[in-house]
Amino acid sequence: KKYIIVLPSPKTAATGRLLFTFKKWYYNACGFNKLGLVRDDTVYENTDVKEAIRRLPEPVYNDRMFRIRRALDLSMKHQILPKDQWTKYEEDVHYLQPYLKEVIRERKEKEEWQRK
């Protein structure tokens, strides 16, 4: 059996805030929030991601489609959204991650089984 020992990192409140500020700056610098997109809308669609998208519940899928369509329309017109409609870093929801994790876990299980 493996024992994983987690040492608490000597993090002060200041370091935490610094990391958060950097992450927020990076998020805004990426620029997709100016088109109204969310991080999981932009993830590259390999087979795993495609399967995870297939499993999304219908309201979540419809919202994703709407955001992508709006972004395509804006990019065609070479425009961006007004500043008050940009997605904020704090409001970004990683909706696809649970489904993606499950898909990857199932694929790994299958591969593990085939190997035996």
Next chain:
Amino acid sequence: TPVFLSLFNLKRRLYVTQAARKAEVAEPFKFPPQEVQVTKLPSGLVIASLENYSPASRIGVLVRAGSRYETFDSLGVTHLLRLASGLTTKGASAFRICHGIEAVGGCLSVSTTRETMVYTVDCLRDHIDTVMEYLINVTTAPEFRPWEVSELTPRLKVDIAIAQQSPQIGVIENLHAAAYKNTLSNSLYCPDYMVGKITPDKMHTFVQNNFTSGRMALVGLGVDHAVLKQVGEQFLNIRSGTGTIGSKALFRGGELRSQTGGSLVHAAVVAESAAASSAEATAFGVLQHVLGAGPHIKRGTNSTSRLSQAISKATAQPFDASAFNATYSDTGLFGVYTISQADSARDVSHFHYAVLPLTQLKAEYLMSVENSEGLFDAIGTQALSEGTYHSPEAITQRIDAVSSNDVVNAAKKFMSGKKSMACSGNLVNTPFMDEI
């Protein structure tokens, strides 16, 4: 040299025969026949097991969650649950259940009656713990993921299409729909309008309300009783209590005709008989065999059946008739099922009866518990409905106790009771219920 080597081998061979002879002389291990052991846990779960020294074991979970417990807005959920036994659960993914059971050479199957759902798993004795884990997962912690449930819809359609090919299934489903106002009128198959509309929420609600330990029985053949008891105490008490109480089945005696064309008519005429726990139930069983419940010789002419003899006087065309007897926990149906040519249907529906010995019913019961599926069914249904098990000797005594008076009374009850009828086929010449 070759001669020297062969001498060597000869010595070794003689040694082996000496050792074999010694083993024969040793006392063979005795396998005393065991009795069925039944325990009822405080949570309401009934555990029954029989050590039959078979190399293959069979374990099952019987739940009082048949189609009679479906609510009006979730008709067909038991059909979908039947198909959903291999879906992902909290402890194992669908892939793992399928390949895990396959790897040990086991088999997981589900069957539903109007009153119970039976999840059975059978495998070699050594691999019991593996398959038991999957069985517990499937019965207590299914997840019903939306995408997996929607993948079941084509299988549902195939099931319904296969059922519609068989006129007998159609007639019996119609018979129950016509005879009862509620509960037992629910079909075993999903109605067409509900295909694709049964959501995982409905399935979860049904499981929450009906798969409680007070309504379950854990039965094992070829398993140790202590092991089963431990499993039952630890794992099968996730939902305790009795769940929603089903309502009493109300007999209404209606009629359903289904014109399908073709040359044959399948018709069933029944009246309400007795509940399974009452004394009359055995009398109805005897009456069923008296009247004729299928030929005793395969591909024979069924000439010993009283019904066949009576009907053959009325018509010369080919026909088949057998007594139909269905007993449920609080009610029962008894009557006659006939298959006849379209134009002789009217003659076939008038018949009379006589009384004969009870040996046929005893033989059929004893033969049905000879093989492991029959024995498993018998132990399971008794454990679930009554909480105990009656040995075949006790059952045969009960059959012996039925007097000819009882049987005549049962027959009178059938003839005078309010009838219900269902027929399908070419109904041009089939009489209505009030014309019989």
